[in-house]
Amino acid sequence: MTLSTDPLNQLLKSNEALNDSGTILNGEALAENDLALEKEFRFLNDFFAARIKFAEDSTQLPSVMERIRVINHAPSKNGVLNGLAEMLDLSVIERILLLLVLEPHYNPVGVSKRLSSLAESNPDLMDFFSYYVDPYSKNRYPTLQSALFLLAGDNPSEWRECEQEILFRGKLLREQIIVLRDPDHRERVGNRLNQLIDLAPEYVDYLLHGQRPRPDFGRAFPASWVYTNLSWDQLVLNPLTLAEIGDVMDWVSHGRETLSISGGKINKSFPVLFYGPPGTGKSFTAKLIGKEYGKDVFRIDLSMIVSKYIGETEKNLAHLFDRAEGKDWILFFDEADALFGKRTGISDSKDKWANLEVSYLLQRMEEYQGLCILATNLKHNLDAALTRRFQAIIHFPFPKPAERALIWEKSLPPGFRYPENISFEKLGAYDLSGGAITNVIKASCVKAVKRGDRVLSTKDLSRFIKLEYSKDTRTPVRSNNN
Numbered sequence: 054m055t056l057s058t059d060p061l062n063q064l065l066k067s068n069e070a071l072n073d074s075g076t077i078l079n080g081e082a083l084a085e086n087d088l089a090l091e092k093e094f095r096f097l098n099d100f101f102a103a104r105i106k107f108a109e110d111s112t113q114l115p116s117v118m119e120r121i122r123v124i125n126h127a128p129s130k131n132g133v134l135n136g137l138a139e140m141l142d143l144s145v146i147e148r149i150l151l152l153l154v155l156e157p158h159y160n161p162v163g164v165s166k167r168l169s170s171l172a173e174s175n176p177d178l179m180d181f182f183s184y185y186v187d188p189y190s191k192n193r194y195p196t197l198q199s200a201l202f203l204l205a206g207d208n209p210s211e212w213r214e215c216e217q218e219i220l221f222r223g224k225l226l227r228e229q230i231i232v233l234r235d236p237d238h239r240e241r242v243g244n245r246l247n248q249l250i251d252l253a254p255e256y257v258d259y260l261l262h263g264q265r266p267r268p269d270f271g272r273a274f275p276a277s278w279v280y281t282n283l284s285w286d287q288l289v290l291n292p293l294t295l296a297e298i299g300d301v302m303d304w305v306s307h308g309r310e311t312l313s314i315s316g317g318k319i320n321k322s323f324p325v326l327f328y329g330p331p332g333t334g335k336s337f338t339a340k341l342i343g344k345e346y347g348k349d350v351f352r353i354d355l356s357m358i359v360s361k362y363i364g365e366t367e368k369n370l371a372h373l374f375d376r377a378e379g380k381d382w383i384l385f386f387d388e389a390d391a392l393f394g395k396r397t398g399i400s401d402s403k404d405k406w407a408n409l410e411v412s413y414l415l416q417r418m419e420e421y422q423g424l425c426i427l428a429t430n431l432k433h434n435l436d437a438a439l440t441r442r443f444q445a446i447i448h449f450p451f452p453k454p455a456e457r458a459l460i461w462e463k464s465l466p467p468g469f470r471y472p473e474n475i476s477f478e479k480l481g482a483y484d485l486s487g488g489a490i491t492n493v494i495k496a497s498c499v500k501a502v503k504r505g506d507r508v509l510s511t512k513d514l515s516r517f518i519k520l521e522y523s524k525d526t527r528t529p530v531r532s533n534n535n
Contacts (some may be wrong), residue, residue, distance in 0.1 A: 078133075078263035086263065089132025090159060097152045101167065104203050108178055134260050141379045146204060146218045147225050153195050153203065154231055154252040155260055161192045168193055181207075185236045185249050197233060198246040228376060229268070230256050267349060274376055275357035275369065279350050279385070281340040288334055288341060289452065289460045289487065297447045298338060301325055304444075305346050305424055324418045324425045324442060328432040329449030332488025335428040338449075339385045342424070350383040367413050374417040381423050389427035415442050457481035460490050469498050469507050483518055483529060493517040 078086055134155070138148050157164050164184075172179040183198040200219065205211035225231045236249040255266035268274040290298075304311075304323045312321055327335040336352070343350035358369045377384055418425050419442065432440070432448075440446060452460060458481025465471065485493070496517045497509040504510075522529045 082263070086132045086261075089135060090261075093132075093134060093152055094156060094159065094163075097149070097156065098167070100149065101203065104206060105171070105175070105178065108181070108206050133263055137260070140381065141224045141228070143224060144218060146215055147223050149204065150200055150219060150223075150231070150250075151225060151252075153200055154250050155257070157192055157194050158252065158257045159261065161190075164193050165191070183247065185247075194236075195250050196236075196246065197248050197250060200250060201246070224379070228379075229253060230266075265349060268376060275354045275373065276351035276384070277354065279336070279340055279352045281337065281344060283337070283341075285341055285345075287463050288337060289456050289463065290334060290338075291450065291453075291456065294447060294449060297445060298342075301424070301445055301447075302342060302345065305342060305348070320419060321422045322419045322425070323444045324421075324427070326432070326440065326443045326446045327426060327428040327449055328446070329430070330451050330486060331430055332486030333449040333451060334487055335449050336385070336387060337487075339383060339426050339428070343383045348381055348383050348424070350385055351377070353384060353386045355386070355388065370414060370417060374421055377421065377423060379422075383424045383426065384421070386425075386427045388429065390429040390431060415439065418442065452487060454478075454481045457483070457485065457487075457490065460487050461494075464491050464494050465509070466494075466498060469501060469509060471509055472511055475511070480514070484527075485518070485521055489521040489524075493521055496520075 134151065137143075138151070143151065168179065168182065168184055171182070181198075181202045183196050183202070184193040185196055186193050197219070201212055201215055204215040220226065226233070230253055232251045232253065233245070233248040234251055235244070236247075253266070255264070258264040259266045267278045268276075301323070308321075308323060312319055327338065329335060340350055342348075353373065358366060358373070360366045360369065373384075427443075432446075458477040461477050461480045464487075493514060494509070497513040498507075500513045501507045501509055519529055
């Protein structure tokens with residue numbers, strides 16, 4: 054397996070705890086991540102000490118950056134937190150904010166001890182830090198005021214600067230890594246400073262344990278994570294298609310290095326179009342590329358993107374790409390022609406907005422550094438102006454008899470077997486796609502388990518082949534075309 058440049062993958066070089074749902078750090082990788090976090094939180098402690106010192110001596114009010122230079126922070130080059138900060142290109146202010154919201158989950162006792170000590174030595178200053186105390190666990194969590202006072206003290210201009218960085222320019226809030234909420238669950242006007250800063254639970258698990266964060270499917274993120282347990286051995290395609298897929302994988306593997314030495318003369322995007330009949334391996338290929346390089350693949354739900362209201366589709370696309378920016382995800386638009394079909398002549402306002410939506414998609418595709426794959430059954434349904442913007446257009450043809458025979462042979466799950474007299478050549482003669490063949494095998498396996506022999510019977514195979522043909526109102530006919 055080839056590892057990508059994702060810092061988490063680099064950390065996991067020696068980690069054996071890989072599973073279908075993501076990654077979990079253990080052994081050396083967990084120890085290495087803990088050492089990196091320990092260094093980061095030593096810095097945060099020093100930063101707190103510096104803030105208290107400057108707050109007690111009002112004659113010293115250096116800027117945020119000057120305070121950071123005084124502390125001489127050298128971030129750890131290892132660990133998941135550093136990887137996330139580099140991936141999102143976090144500012145120093147946001148990096149400190151990330152440490153602040155993670156600390157109650159990393160060391161809640163340490164947070165309580167620091168604040169209790171401060172309450173005894175300087176109770177007035179304790180009020181300025183304004184931590185929220187959970188009534189059940191008694192743990193303490195930072196509010197927006199906690200963060201702003203730590204970063205800017207009582208300097209009004211710096212306070213506004215840090216507030217803008219967190220609320221308006223910040224990636225942590227935009228990407229929903231952190232959220233602001235009223236701890237008392239009351240809609241109180243003018244109380245933003247007392248709002249609790251929450252670190253999303255999936256990012257707690259990510260930063261402490263390496264479990265990859267994935268956004269919840271819904272209106273806020275109309276895409277679902279997809280994964281396959283299968284390998285490249287199970288993918289049967291013709292040599293030309295495989296070679297073109299290899300070109301895409303070369304970009305995934307070496308694109309960042311290419312960009313770094315190109316002097317900005319190479320576009321950072323790599324949009325790809327897969328086209329071909331249903332069941333020919335388009336979705337499977339996208340999942341395999343993600344698995345190969347340790348990148349999450351999200352299948353976009355077009356039904357939640359498209360809106361009948363003018364401008365809403367564009368807004369949904371904007372939110373989707375904003376969430377994906379910097380994540381190195383693979384975005385997979387299945388049946389993309391349903392959304393990005395041929396553009397019409399501008400005869401009314403709706404036509405004008407439809408054209409704007411396609412133009413906006415083209416713009417965001419060209420700005421997105423991760424791999425963006427659009428899949429369609431019919432290439433001619435896509436607008437020509439759209440197809441010209443693809444780096445690669447790869448045809449997934451209907452499999453030929455020899456390829457279908459190989460699919461029959463390779464798709465049988467472990468623990469099952471075919472009858473001894475089975476002929477893959479005869480099975481391959483049936484005009485079925487790879488997806489249809491796997492449907493037949495799956496249904497036949499269920500019957501084999503029911504019988505208790507785990508042998509796929511010719512009777513079941515014949516019946517389910519007929520059912521696959523009936524889906525397209527066809528009659529089973531063996532094809533010998535090569």
